[in-house]
Amino acid sequence: MKRSKVLVEIKWAGWHGDTGKAAVITAQNGIGVAASRKAYIDGQKMKQRGEPCGCSLCMGVKK
Helix, strand or coil: CCHHHHHHHHHHHHHHCCHHHHHHHHHHHCCCHHHHHHHHHHHHHHHHHCCCCCCCCCCCCCC
16 A cells, blocks of 8 residues: 555544554554654544544445
């Protein structure tokens, strides 16, 4: 998976407050701790601002 896509998924985990999912995604894809932490915090800030997550669950897309 492309790095940019992985970081977006970590951001979504941050939006949902799911540290476990963020950790798993980070470890499985070899993303650095600093980049992962930034993406996670960006997701939390999006939620605080009232922005939508954008993940398939929140957008109502069935897998």
